[in-house]
Each structure stands twice: as structure tokens, then as C-alpha cells.
Amino acid sequence: MKTLRYTVTNHHPIYAWNNETPAVIFELHLEPLIQIFKGNVVNHHKYFSDIPKTWPRYQEHLDTVKLIEWLEQQQKSEQASILWNADLRDLIWCYARSVIYSGQYESVFCPVCAIKYSAKEGSIEDWSVGESLFAEGGKRLLCPQGHVLYAIVDWNS
Numbered sequence: 653m654k655t656l657r658y659t660v661t662n663h664h665p666i667y668a669w670n671n672e673t674p675a676v677i678f679e680l681h682l683e684p685l686i687q688i689f690k691g692n693v694v695n696h697h698k699y700f701s702d703i704p705k706t707w708p709r710y711q712e713h714l715d716t717v718k719l720i721e722w723l724e725q726q727q728k729s730e731q732a733s734i735l736w737n738a739d740l741r742d743l744i745w746c747y748a749r750s751v752i753y754s755g756q757y758e759s760v761f762c763p764v765c766a767i768k769y770s771a772k773e774g775s776i777e778d779w780s781v782g783e784s785l786f787a788e789g790g791k792r793l794l795c796p797q798g799h800v801l802y803a804i805v806d807w808n809s
């Protein structure tokens with residue numbers, strides 16, 4: 653299956669937890685990603701088609717359309733693995749969560765171990781910080797040695 657080679661940029665706050673700024677590299681399955689973004693476009697037309705063009709949500713919609721175009725173009729290429737185009741807005745990080753949590757990726761490189769792991773080797777756990785009304789949490793992906801490879805805030809109180 654065709655994959656997108658997605659290098660996680662260091663600015664993502666999750667990696668500050670263990671004072672590391674590693675470059676985690678995912679080989680994400682391309683097709684489910686495209687479906688996610690197409691779903692976002694459908695939702696936009698369904699629920700947000702009348703929003704002011706000044707809203708960030710509107711800009712995200714435009715960026716999503718651009719991203720789909722690019723992904724579909726890449727899908728037709730001969731390469732088995734497509735390199736992420738850093739000129740596009742990084743909507744991958746946020747929206748790849750279901751792809752990552754459901755193991756729809758080929759491999760993930762843990763820079764701490766310097767080992768490429770398959771989706772089967774990773775484990776998902778719940779995380780949360782804070783308490784009562786000042787809490788947030790979600791799921792995260794760990795390598796077999798317990799290094800955090802992906803995490804995102806799925807909820808906050």
C-alpha cells in the first residue's frame with residue numbers, strides 16, 4: 653500500500669515532555685488519510701458553508717482542498733512512499749490520529765531507539781494531565797521501549 657513519509661517536526665509540544673526533540677518518521681497509509689480529508693470537506697459543506705471567510709475554519713477548508721489535490725496527485729505516482737511536502741500546511745499531524753491509533757501505517761521510526769517499528773509493535777495508551785476542570789488528555793503511541801511517538805490532546809475539561 654502506498655504510504656506518505658511524514659517526518660514530525662520538532663515544534664510539536666508533545667516531545668517537550670521528555671526533553672527530546674526527535675524526528676519521528678511515519679510511513680502512513682495514504683488512502684485512509686485522503687478519505688479523512690475528504691470527509692472534512694464534506695462536513696465543511698454540510699455544516700460550515702456559510703461561515704465568514706475570515707474565520708480560521710474557512711482557511712483550514714481551503715488548505716484541506718489543496719492538500720487533497722496534492723495527495724491524489726501523489727497517489728498516481730510510481731513511488732511506493734511519498735515524501736511529505738513541507739510547503740503545504742501541516743494538517744497531517746492533527747488528522748492522522750485515527751490512522752495512527754488504528755495502526756494504519758507501515759512503520760514508525762523511533763529516533764531514541766534508532767529503530768523502525770511496524771504498526772504491530774507500537775502500543776496505544778491513554779494519558780491525561782491535570783484534574784477536574786483543568787485537565788486534558790487523549791491517547792498516545794509508544795514504541796516497545798516506551799518512547800512517545802505520537803500524542804495529541806483529544807479532550808479537555
Ligand SMILES: [Zn+2]
Pocket residue numbers: 762763764765766795796797798799
Ligand atoms: Zn523507542
